[in-house]
Amino acid sequence: MDYRCITFERREAVGLLTLNRPERANAMNRAMLVELNAACDAVEADETIRALVVTGAGGVFSSGFDLKEQAAAPPQGIAEWRDVLRDDFDTVMRFWHLSKPTVTAVRGPALAGACELALACDVTVAAEDARFGEPELRFGAGIVVMLLPWLTGPKHAKEILLTGEDEIDARRAYEIGLVNRVVPVGEEVETALALARRMAAIEPALLRRTKATINRMYAMMAFDETLEMALEEDTAIEGEGTATKREFLEIARTQGLRAAIAWRDGKR
Numbered sequence: 001m002d003y004r005c006i007t008f009e010r011r012e013a014v015g016l017l018t019l020n021r022p023e024r025a026n027a028m029n030r031a032m033l034v035e036l037n038a039a040c041d042a043v044e045a046d047e048t049i050r051a052l053v054v055t056g057a058g059g060v061f062s063s064g065f066d067l068k069e070q071a072a073a074p075p076q077g078i079a080e081w082r083d084v085l086r087d088d089f090d091t092v093m094r095f096w097h098l099s100k101p102t103v104t105a106v107r108g109p110a111l112a113g114a115c116e117l118a119l120a121c122d123v124t125v126a127a128e129d130a131r132f133g134e135p136e137l138r139f140g141a142g143i144v145v146m147l148l149p150w151l152t153g154p155k156h157a158k159e160i161l162l163t164g165e166d167e168i169d170a171r172r173a174y175e176i177g178l179v180n181r182v183v184p185v186g187e188e189v190e191t192a193l194a195l196a197r198r199m200a201a202i203e204p205a206l207l208r209r210t211k212a213t214i215n216r217m218y219a220m221m222a223f224d225e226t227l228e229m230a231l232e233e234d235t236a237i238e239g240e241g242t243a244t245k246r247e248f249l250e251i252a253r254t255q256g257l258r259a260a261i262a263w264r265d266g267k268r
Contacts, residue, residue, distance in 0.1 A: 001042075005032035007057075008039050011193055013050045013200035015043050019114075022058030028113060029066035033091045040094045050200035050207065052098065053192045054121060055105040061130070064112030065144070067260075071252035078239030085144055085238065088113060089231050092145045096120040096215070099208045101199040105192035106130045107185065111166055116145040119178060122211065123195055126170040126179040127188040133166025139264045140245030142234035146227055150218070152176045 007018045017039050019026040028036075043049050056062050065088060075081045095102045095117060102121040104110075109131045110118045118124050118132070126132075136143055149157035156176045160168065170182045183191045199207060218224075238245075252260035 001035070001038045003035050003039070005029065006035045006039060008042070010049070011053075012197070013048060014193055014196040015039075015046075015049045015052045016189075016193070017052060017054045019054075019056040019062050022056075022060065024066065024068070025060050025063035025109065026056045026058070026114070027063050027066035027068070028091075028117075029069045030087075032066075033087055036091050037094060040098055043100060044098065047204070049100065050202075050204055051101045051103065051196035052095075053103045053105060053189070053196050054095065054117070055189050055192070056107065060108040061104070061106045061110040061118065062114030063109055064114045067139075067249075067252060068257045071249040071257070071260075074249055075238070078235060081238040082235050085231060085235050088144045089227075092117045092120050093227075096122075099211065100204075101196065101207055101211060103192045103196045103199075105188040106132075106179070107188050109133075109166075112136055113144055116143075116147055119147045119151060120145065123192075124179040125181045125183060125188050125192045125195070126173060127185045128170050128182060129185050130170040130173065130179075130182075130188075131166070132168040132173050132178055133164075134161055135164040135166040135264075137161065138164030138244075138267065139248040139260070140242035142237035143230060144234055146230035150223065151178060 005021055007020045009016050019028070019032065021027060021032065043052050075084050092113060103123045103125065104118045104121040105125050106118050107127040107130060111133050112135060115132050115134055134143060134148065143161060148160060159165065170179065173179045174182050181191060248260050248264060251263050
């Protein structure tokens with residue numbers, strides 16, 4: 001497949017996948033989601049690739065799902081939103097369910113759906129300038145992949161989600177369990193690749209079975225069911241619509257996304 005929204009390259013036994021829409025802060029549009037799934041399919045099928053690193057181009061991980069694209073043609077009603085959000089959810093969770101280890105290298109913002117993608121990977125390396133957050137409630141949306149409570153516990157998760165926090169710096173992210181390592185800016189990709197190479201040196205069947213066992217442990221604690229429950233709630237929120245989201249998207253459509261974000265931030 002010819003990629004336009006991502007790049008993919010081999011680094012010996014490690015795949016390096018880069019979100020590559022720097023002009024849009026690597027926002028994840030529909031085309032990118034298709035390409036991410038195709039890349040995951042390719043990694044699964046290639047026995048010589050033993051681990052995967054995910055990063056972003058242009059000094060940014062990603063601003064999340066593409067709200068500008070959404071504002072241009074917003075889904076209507078629960079049925080349309082169910083298809084959209086299922087695609088969003090399944091793409092993020094591909095990295096959790098991939099049989100091979102996944103490592104994210106985050107620089108700059110990793111927000112909303114992109115924060116969830118970073119959390120869905122097995123290991124997360126953050127540059128010192130990384131910024132995480134889940135601002136969805138502040139513009140009238142819900143949470144697509146409710147991973148946060150599983151990683152931070154309810155106190156931190158409620159504070160972040162219920163305030164729409166989007167300024168979680170790398171050190172705080174480390175302290176509350178969102179990332180594994182914090183490194184100087186510019187070292188995040190090489191650190192992630194080094195970790196992935198260490199994983200790739202292990203017998204593939206051992207990696208696959210051990211990761212699957214850890215995932216099954218979470219499944220036995222109703223991990224999958226609770227994420228599906230949260231997705232269904234988000235589908236209802238988006239399908240029914242909120243006044244805040246309608247106004248946000250209208251401002252984004254008529255005045256641009258920057259104006260919509262300024263409007264959102266002015267509500268604090």
